[in-house]
Amino acid sequence: MTDIFDAIQKSAIRIKDAIDVKDIGYSQQENSSGETQLQLDIKCDMIIEEEFSSVASIHTIASEEKEKEMLMNKDGKYFIAYDPLDGSSLVDVNLSVGSIFGIYENAFGAKNMVASCYVVFGPRVEMVFAHNKAKLHLLQGENWEFTKEIRLNEKGKLNAPGGTQQNWEPYHKEMVDSFFAEGYRLRYSGGMVPDLHQILLKGGGLFSYPGTSDKPEGKLRKLFEVFPFAFIFKTAGGGAIDGQNDLMTIDYAHIHDTSPCFFGSKYEIARVKEVYASNK
Ligand code: AHG
Numbered sequence: 001m002t003d004i005f006d007a008i009q010k011s012a013i014r015i016k017d018a019i020d021v022k023d024i025g026y027s028q029q030e031n032s033s034g035e036t037q038l039q040l041d042i043k044c045d046m047i048i049e050e051e052f053s054s055v056a057s058i059h060t061i062a063s064e065e066k067e068k069e070m071l072m073n074k075d076g077k078y079f080i081a082y083d084p085l086d087g088s089s090l091v092d093v094n095l096s097v098g099s100i101f102g103i104y105e106n107a108f109g110a111k112n113m114v115a116s117c118y119v120v121f122g123p124r125v126e127m128v129f130a131h132n133k134a135k136l137h138l139l140q141g142e143n144w145e146f147t148k149e150i151r152l153n154e155k156g157k158l159n160a161p162g163g164t165q166q167n168w169e170p171y172h173k174e175m176v177d178s179f180f181a182e183g184y185r186l187r188y189s190g191g192m193v194p195d196l197h198q199i200l201l202k203g204g205g206l207f208s209y210p211g212t213s214d215k216p217e218g219k220l221r222k223l224f225e226v227f228p229f230a231f232i233f234k235t236a237g238g239g240a241i242d243g244q245n246d247l248m249t250i251d252y253a254h255i256h257d258t259s260p261c262f263f264g265s266k267y268e269i270a271r272v273k274e275v276y277a278s279n280k
Pocket of ligand 1: 161
């Protein structure tokens, strides 16, 4: 898997340069989730596709920016689903964004995930790669330096509640408020990568993106966003559920499927499970 890791590192350096331009360019196209694609989204997608095209072990790729999956090498064994630039609409306000990669063996699906990775483009560029451990790397010039292993505490202090509040279920709002009543602090930028990165590096907390009245299946995509972060949180000693079930046990039918999702340390995830079980 070192070749995949290297390709992700190379693409991250190129994406960093692609972001740092004056005009990020609004295109007329929509992606498969009906969102307007920035030329920057398309450019980042092409950078990753190019870097992956020289990796023989990759069988198929699926991108948040592509309608369909794409065969790379029929003899390869890895299936990679990626979101080239998650939160790209935050670039024009100069907030952090990220790339997310789920690495699956033999086929897509949570049960086949063997590793996952994300890169956060903020004041610094960092990468977290989870295989047996979740490891943080920092970009220094053209070199990546291993920084530390990430481990979550049993309980955190941050609360990152996603989705439009007026569309939340009342019990979801009560649960979010109960964490604030316990002293949790609000941390939500609207970028999944930096919001989850903050929870991981500050020891814990809860990120939630529930099913809402307008989006009963949530907003975040299983293969590109939900499963990769579920894998990372579980590897770091935390939990990841859809309200009831461990996210790493749920199925998908279509590559662009979404799911409600909750990521956090053990204490917060236990509370979510309890609240959602009593409101089924
Ligand atoms: P986009 O890539 O369209 O900017 O969406 C970002 C995603 C994800 O990164 C973030 O957690 C979530 O959308 C935020 O959605 P809400 O604004 O609905 O909370």
